[in-house]
Amino acid sequence: MKFFIDTANLQQIREAHELGILDGVTTNPSLMAKEGISGKDRVLKHYVDICEIVDNGDVSAEVIATDLDGIIREGEELASLHPNIVVKVPMIKEGLKAIRYFSDKGIRTNCTLIFSAGQALLAAKAGAGYVSPFVGRLDDVSTDGLQLIEQIRLIYDNYGYDTEILAASIRHPMHIVNCAEIGADVVTAPLSAITALLNHPLTDNGLSQFLADHRKSTELAK
Numbered sequence: 115m116k117f118f119i120d121t122a123n124l125q126q127i128r129e130a131h132e133l134g135i136l137d138g139v140t141t142n143p144s145l146m147a148k149e150g151i152s153g154k155d156r157v158l159k160h161y162v163d164i165c166e167i168v169d170n171g172d173v174s175a176e177v178i179a180t181d182l183d184g185i186i187r188e189g190e191e192l193a194s195l196h197p198n199i200v201v202k203v204p205m206i207k208e209g210l211k212a213i214r215y216f217s218d219k220g221i222r223t224n225c226t227l228i229f230s231a232g233q234a235l236l237a238a239k240a241g242a243g244y245v246s247p248f249v250g251r252l253d254d255v256s257t258d259g260l261q262l263i264e265q266i267r268l269i270y271d272n273y274g275y276d277t278e279i280l281a282a283s284i285r286h287p288m289h290i291v292n293c294a295e296i297g298a299d300v301v302t303a304p305l306s307a308i309t310a311l312l313n314h315p316l317t318d319n320g321l322s323q324f325l326a327d328h329r330k331s332t333e334l335a336k
Contacts, residue, residue, distance in 0.1 A: 115294045118171075118302035120282065122149045122160065126305045127167050133309075138171035139164050140224070140246070140282065140302040142202070143178060158195060165196040174224045174244070176202035177212075185212040193221045200224045200243060205233045210240050217241025224280065231265040238270060238277040244300065249293070250283035259283070260292050267297040287311045 116137035119130045122145040130136040141164070146152070151160045161175050173196070177188040185208060189201040193216075201216060202224045203209040213223050217240065224244040225237035229252060234245045247266060249259030266279050281293040284303035287310040293301050 115298060116278075116300040117308060118174075118280070118300055119305055119308065120145070120284070120302040121304065122146045122151060122164070124163060124167065127164060130305055130308065131167055131169075135308070136168065136171060137300070138173060138198075138302075139168055140174040140202070140280070142176045142226075158191075161192065161195055161199065165198045168198060171198060172200045172222070172244075173198050174200045174202040174226075176226065177204075180204070180206060180208060182208040182211050185209060186215055189216055189221060189223075190219075202226050202246075203242075205229075205237060210236055213237065213240040213242050226282070228266075229262070231262060231269060234266040234277075234279075235269055238275040242277050244278045244280040246280045246282040246302070248283035249281050249289055250285040252283075253285070260289075260296060263293060263298050264296050 117135050118138040118140050119127055119136060120140045121127065122141045127139055146157055151157055165173050175192040177185050179185045179188050185203060189212060192201050193199050200222045203212055205225050205227045213225060216223050222243040224246055225242040226246040228234050228245050228247040237245045247262050252259035252262060263279060263281055270277060278299035280300040280302060281298040282302050284290060284301060284307050287307050290301050290303055290307060290311060
């Protein structure tokens with residue numbers, strides 16, 4: 115499974131890259147605003163800065179427009195920034211039309227705000243490279259987000275769709291493990307959820323014991 119980090123924070127992206135596990139980045143207007151990135155020129159430059167950190171990984175850059183012409187215009191501009199850019203398009207009627215247009219033009223897309231298997235099926239048929247089902251947001255309204263991942267996996271496997279399932283809205287490390295178990299192709303998560311996978315009390319206890327035993331053997335050798 116690929117690991118993407120869901121942020122616009124360059125320091126966190128560098129940290130994830132240094133861990134040796136980073137495959138890509140997802141961003142959105144809210145994450146850009148959180149980092150104080152505003153204005154078209156600054157936003158576009160920030161996308162390029164992210165791409166330069168991630169090397170060969172995909173970077174999802176989201177359109178703001180909701181009309182077809184606007185989505186196409188923004189998407190083409192984003193795609194021209196860097197070869198790693200994947201245009202992030204919302205799951206709406208005009209977004210679906212744009213995904214087909216982009217697919218025919220060789221521009222890669224990530225269809226976002228997926229909350230049903232039917233939406234994921236439409237996105238795959240339109241040629242989306244990724245679909246982003248929002249696991250945590252479904253859980254927030256007492257719906258099983260992981261079950262949606264399972265449904266999409268079954269449908270895509272039934273018909274041989276190449277569209278990758280990018281599990282989004284990840285809340286905690288077990289979401290990541292669960293998504294891996296049920297066959298999500300990609301997970302995009304905050305750095306905190308990814309680094310939490312490192313932690314286990316038995317690892318900490320074992321390391322402490324190894325170090326204590328080493329100190330004892332060193333003292334005895336004196």
